[in-house]
Amino acid sequence: MRLGLLACAALVLVACSPGDPGAGGAPTPSVAPTQSPTADSTRTEAAVPEPEQTPQPSEVEQARLDERLRAAAWAGDVLRARRLVERGADVNAKDETQQSAYLIATSEGHLELLELTLRHGAAVDDKDSFNGTGLIRAAERGHADVVGRLLRAGIDKDHVNNLGWTALHEAVHLGDGTERYLDTVRVLVAGGVDVDIESPRDGATPLAYARARGFDDLARLIEVASAQDGRPLDRSTAERRLLDAARSGDGDAAALALRAGARLETRDADRRTPLLLAATHDRVAVARLLVALGADPDALDAIHDTPWLVTGVTGSVAMLEALLPARPDLTIRNRFGGVSVIPASERGHVDYVRRVVRTGIDVNHVNDLGWTALLEAVILGDGSVSYQKIVRILLDAGADASIADGDGVTALEHAQTSDQTEVARILRRAQ
Template identity: 60%
Template sequence: MPTDLNQQLIAAAWKNDVAEAGRLITAGADVNAVDDTVQSAFLIAASEGYVELLDLTLQHGADIRSLDSYRGTALIRAAERGHAAVVGRLLQAGVTVDHVNRLGWTALHEAVLLGKGTPQYVDTVRLLIAAGADRNKPAEQDGTMPVQGATKLGQTEVAAVLATKRPDSPVAALLGATNANEAAAALAAGAPLESRDDNRRTALLLASLNDRVEVARLLVGLGADPDAQDDRQDSAWLVTGVTGSVAMLETLLPAKPDLTLRNRYGGVSVIPASERGHVDYVRRVVQTGINVNHVNNLGWTALLEAVILGKGTQPWQDIVTILIAAGADVNLADADGVTPLQHAKSHGYDDIANVLRSAGAH
């Protein structure tokens, strides 16, 4: 029976059927069992870029030291195909960065010499460099160095990653990084991922504040904490509501930020976004399951802030409509018992008042 279950698990892995894989693992299938081509569910997830399946196998005892028929690790398989998200998870899991396969190549060699130089491969190389991959290790067969290979193949951005020098002051360089290459070099030089400045701001928080999406993507890929708060109670996730950056929101979501985390005003990210008129952000963040009826320390919800602190113009009209569609309680009053409709009327925001009335406000 276990053999049959293992075969079924491998078949489910090729189909990326995570639900079926989970059922089979619960029934006793082994995530490390291999078929006659030395493929396991774990190795398949890595090579095919199946992030959710990979997480499932890691949660159920995947052997990160396991090797395929080329004597390569899961990291090498993922790097070859530019699966940056998988590479990040494997690095977090502790897969050896500079393992050499039967071809004489490391993950870095494969990402460059078999890569395409596209953004996914650039991200992959950055992750490997940040994790300490030896950029000066030649390929065993012909002695090609990664940067030589990238240059010869016309991979300009990859070559730039590889050519970025490690800084003398890694922590300062990480916290001050204006691009992902600088951040990767700082991490490679020994800067802790969760380094903080004098205001207890992490590199990820600083990247979020400055909307440096590529830097944030690198840090998230390595497991940076999106919920780490500074001395003002800001976090990388919370400040997206202030900046309104949808790109940063999307970058941070894979890190599973705490949507209930509160800023110094007791609010969640949708509240400042609603106040500031960040329409696209509000439209996206309400899809995450964030509580649109959360009440902050002032006694205000996102809807109340959109009315009270907004300008009543089209952006705030749109936000009110979006919040209502997402389940905002149109009759949830503030701490003084004043409803959103009453606030809209007192401000002379007739269009917003009409939207609220249409939704049953009184």
């Protein structure tokens, strides 16, 4: 009996040893020499449970998920697509017509959906039933922004499908020569596609197709690109031409400069990028090209302006729309500590204010002068119809009329003091 008790006691002591793997306990954690873990930290690590394995869907469940993902892609429903991808839907899974969520995003021009598929392993060079890439599909539909994103993703830019066409062939031969196709061809040219490939189908080059269809703008750009390839520019010349093109609004010259090797984020003497120059001078076509190729909408210049911030000064809704696909940071402040809605309100840009409040920008942001957009619209406005509209738009968007300036004066009090009778009436009704 005494021997049995001693044996039990020995077993208890061994089982309680935290550093002995043979006794069933967790091994002592490896610790750097400078660390001194406490007993509590050791027990905590030992008590961490094994992570649960996410159950893999069955073959039937996987097929259903993939089918639902393709349906969401056709509908352009990014939120539903994201949920399905999180549950394991495959962005590359194809149906019997060789359509996948990724390929659907390229042909339908769903840029946000395309980004989702690229983040989740899209096979960038995958082919459709015509042995065509997503680049060819996007070019044929005139989706310049998608074309630019695919070029940045490293897609095969000169692939020939079983119709005998490259992306450039299809943009010219199957396009209609309108602005969206000019944008698309500019992106392809800037991205370095081969403009001289002859189609195995009929021996025609993209230039021949452009001439045959009477697309003079496209033909001119392709012809100059072909000639320039034989006489390469040095980088400094190309970058000077890019900056000049951004100022003047010459989309073809901008595309050719980029093709020649100009850096997208090159700067002038005032630290302005091509995109910032395009925004400043409201050169929307050049901005669309630059954004499609990945230009930074948040690049700061010497006076703390960005392409996005400048839109609040110019009031250009078209430029605002051109920059939104680049996902600008709406919280970046100008040299006065303001966001873009503040100078727009001060300057009476009604249409811009109406559009920008729908982006989620903070309409109650206070700048370094102690003013919100609403305060600026009253203090620096003249109470005219434009400013009355801006005051209403801001209030409807959630502007807080009770916010006072640095001296404790509210927008209503400023309106009353400056005899802006109608603005004062609007503000009183908002209380």
